[in-house]
Amino acid sequence: FDSKVRRAIVKTAAEAYREAMREFARMGTLDVWYAHMDADELYERMAHKASKSERKEAEELLDKARSKNSARAIKKLTEVVDGELRIVNEPPLIVPLREIVRQYSGMDVPDPDMHERERITARLLSHYRKNLPDDRRRLIEQYRGVDIARKVVGVGSVGLQAWIVVMEGAAEKDHLVLQIKEARDSVLAPFVGKNAGDTPGQRVVKGQKAMQIASDVLLGWTELPGKDGTPRSYYVRQLWDGKGSADLDEIDEDALEALAGACGWTLAHAHARTGDRFAIAGYLGKGDGFDRALVRFAQSYADQNERDYQAFLESLC
Template sequence: MTITADEIGAWPNLTGRGDPVALLQEQDATRLRDLIPVRHERMAVSPFTFYRGAAAVMAADLASTPNSGITTQLCGDAHLSNFGLFLSPERHLVFDLNDFDETHPGPFEWDVKRLAASMTVAAQGNGSTDKEAHRAARRAARAYRKTIIESNGKSALRCWYDRVDSEEVLRDIGDKLDTVATERMAKVLRKSRHRNSEQALSKLCVTDESGVHIRSDPPLLIPAREVFPGFSAQDVNEVFQGLFESYRKSVPAHLAALLEQYTFVEAARKVVGVGSVGTRCWIALFAGRELGDPLFLQLKEASRSVLAPYTAPSRFRNQGHRVVFGQQLMQASSDILLGWLSTPTFTSDERGTAQDPAGISDFYVRQLRDGKGSVVIEDMPVDRLTLYGELCGTVLAQAHARGSARAPIARCLDGLGKSFDRAVADWSVHYSAINAADHSRLVAAIAAGDVEAVPLEA
């Protein structure tokens, strides 16, 4: 199937479009009730925070437009804040996509549009004109196009190994920034290198006469013993030890042998992100032979991708497995401890916490932090934002090039040329207006009392 630039730039069909707030509330049905108002509050802060949490809304809009028919593994939520730094298994600090909750096969341009539209929303939120925002989105699309075309002249193995090291980032764009910006970037890199389990231990834990415990800081961080007050500490520990054993079966045997050297200490529920608020997310502390050898794992609930209603069914029964597969396929260097598991769903109400006999929750597991770091999008002037967007466009193309669809994508974009960049940018500026209206709709619903919102600190 071929697609024209006009079709790439075709606007979403707003006739009969569903209420964006209602769509968000549909997602709320499977989330933790006490955290749903926090999600609404975070999304209401600005059009950009709304955009970050509204992947389901945009997926429906993308599905209403013509598509290329060229399917590849998508990130599914490739906005600016879902790119960042982390340590590779070789302990190099790399820059790559770092969130795959919505990963799913789909038309390649959906990821590009998700990235480019985030450029326009962020640029406008930072005070840029529509013309400046359009240019930023166009440059991101151009970087994607050029990189994917270049990849088609490489071997499959070369594409698989392509990556962006943090030193390259500083070298390639550092001299294009002012001194303050360059120093700020260097500070982010230094800070990221020290974000690991040892640093998490000092920040997230306290020590008393009975030993080391994860600190209680509700609702942001709540130890499992407080989440399940009707269960004994031994019962809670046994549940998480069972989850750990289930997860360990999903990793390769040599890594399972590594995990055997760690003993479970304690778990806690942790609030993360914007779009993920309300999903079940746990952190678990493990100790090696002594607590000076800590390991923090994150267990994050994996629901069906927001792209799933509009694409072919996933081949994975476990949604955590879906996330891990997408991450390992699209990232140049993935966390070696990625894994998945399923567990009965627990629900909470005024009567306490109980197991839902009909519910099963899927989770994926990864290391907590491990060098992870990111830049603050909200304080970037448009020149820096444009450079950053080009870098993200390059990385997104590298991720798509690891799949078998890189040749048809490259042929498509080679034929479209610069018209692809302009069409994506035109579409992005138009979509930023739709997103702004959707954000206003949420704010109005909160003001009217139709949607509950409370700050996380409340």
């Protein structure tokens, strides 16, 4: 998009944040806590100025998100081998534990039998189960782990461990896929301190539950020993739980502006639930100074990204 459209989109996000925070400052605490924007409301915002074909695409996006669950993950990420459910080996993105053992041993070692894989997976998840509330613990204890694999995830997790665990329930086709992601100390910790006793995984889980109106019911944390014996902290969640996102390569300016506004509202709600909504609203004020400042910052940040990328390309020559 040209610079005028980009500025309008950023301004919409900042304005939505500022106005939502002012509204939250006028609301009671419980009202703020329960406020939410559901998927249908988001669709209405994005479809307001959309064409018929664009509205159809938005509907398909919502349908796809609603169906993106463990059943779909099983269909995409596993296969049946000798009557047993196995995670597919698709290096470097997905590498089952059995393949990692072979790589590190340098030998074509036999694949651990199903009971051995269950034992390893059970050990990995035992601490996670203990940290769940009683009702969630009863839920997860009805499943048993049958396979585990390392899975490459997003850019923000480069260098951190990430695993997926396939679990089976008592009924046929009753499956669950969990993701175990390593957590590190926040980059803000040196400046604001850490909560005493909290592991990085606990911090992530507590933060998500505080900010989100509806977190994953199986969200939890655990610790596992690393190669050197030092504990590594992780948080655990369902791999897919109604997950969806807009296609930013295809989205038009009207839909992106609506999405930006929804993101601004959502961020304001998270901050209103966890911070001092009165102080934030007072700092932002009634005028659009904050909105214009964010527009300038976004432009300079985008320019900096382009300069950094160019420097990276030159360093490869």
